[in-house]
Amino acid sequence: MKFATKLIHAGIEPDPATGAIMTPIYQTSTYVQDAPGVHKGYEYARTQNPTRTVLEKNLAALENGTDGICFASGLAATDAILKMLKPGDEVIASNDLYGGSYRLMVRIFQKFGIKPHFVDMTNLDAIQSTINENTRLIWIETPTNPLLRIVDISKVCALADQKGIMTCVDNTFASPYLQKPLDLGADLVIHSATKYLGGHSDTILGAVVASTQELADELHFIQNASGAVPGPMDCFLVLRGIKTLHVRVRQACKNAKDIANYLKAHPKIKKVHYPGFEDHPGHAIAAKQMKKFGAMVSFELKDIESLIGHPASMTHGSIPREERIKNGLSDSLIRLSVGIEDIEDLIGDLETALAKV
Secondary structure, three states: OOHHHHHHHOOOOOOOOOOOOOOOOOOOOEOOOOEOOEOOOOOEOOOOOHHHHHHHHHHHHHOOOOEEEEEOOHHHHHHHHHOOOOOOOEEEEEOOOOHHHHHHHHHHHHHHOOEEEEEOOOOHHHHHHHOOOOEEEEEEEOOOOOOOOOOOHHHHHHHHHHHOOEEEEEOOOOHHHHOOHHHHOOOEEEEEOOOOOOOOOOOOOEEEEEOOHHHHHHHHHHHHHHOOOOOHHHHHHHHHHHOOHHHHHHHHHHHHHHHHHHHHOOOOEEEEEOOOOOOOOOHHHHHHHOOOOOOEEEEEEOOOOOOOOOHHHOOOOOOOHHHHHHOOOOOOEEEEEOOOOOHHHHHHHHHHHHHOO
């Protein structure tokens, strides 16, 4: 089955009760049992929900994984993965990391004895020198948020495999349309499905796809025990969004390329971060492991110290300023999540904004 067909059909069957082609929203908390413990596979909606089950199967098929596990948000999914660790374990993650993931690792899990290390993950030697006998997880984000650095998934996973270390790839910025981390050796892949998978800015949801049933079973246990599950309406909305993922991401990638070229030529722009440029340090790796170069663009303004609505004060505000600056996230950095609107309108908006800078 080709990818576009998978998006629409994988893991999805007509509703057995009615024949409905779209998976129904099973808005129920409990299910009738024929006798105690005798049921149709569903006993309580925190543990299982038919709408969620279909979404989990669909996501597993898209990422070529064994099973999917859905959560109330991307951070709830991240929280569940970190709960697979125990006090004394250590995590290696990128020094250019989504601020919410950084906050969760530093402000929450570090209190429970799980130590994070943040390194330049484009440098394999930096990763190798940080690994020790307590390293249990390597957390890969590529393209990174917001500097759009590219991490070689195959090489990092091969290194981790030699040491018996679990790997997880945050595939939010690429989506399974552009990149398949499990095919490149990762153990887990995670998404904020709020972004490309949902695609319509109308729901919050997180998802993990596991490479093995053992990992999936552990995450399903944490999902049920901790209870951070998405509602059936959210699952339905993401299922609906996934059906057009390839069309949306393909157009967004095209728009991003045009916007990146526009910004690169603009006199008020100091630097544009976009892996589609041949002079981008990760261009060759992105060309190897991604179908296209993505729809994210970030840029730095000339002679500007701060601006409302930018990573330093929003998505990465939880990271201390000195850490942000040290790792290349300047106060003038602006991140664009390029959409599928008409390109002339998008560039027109940028022209209007830059004229006031």
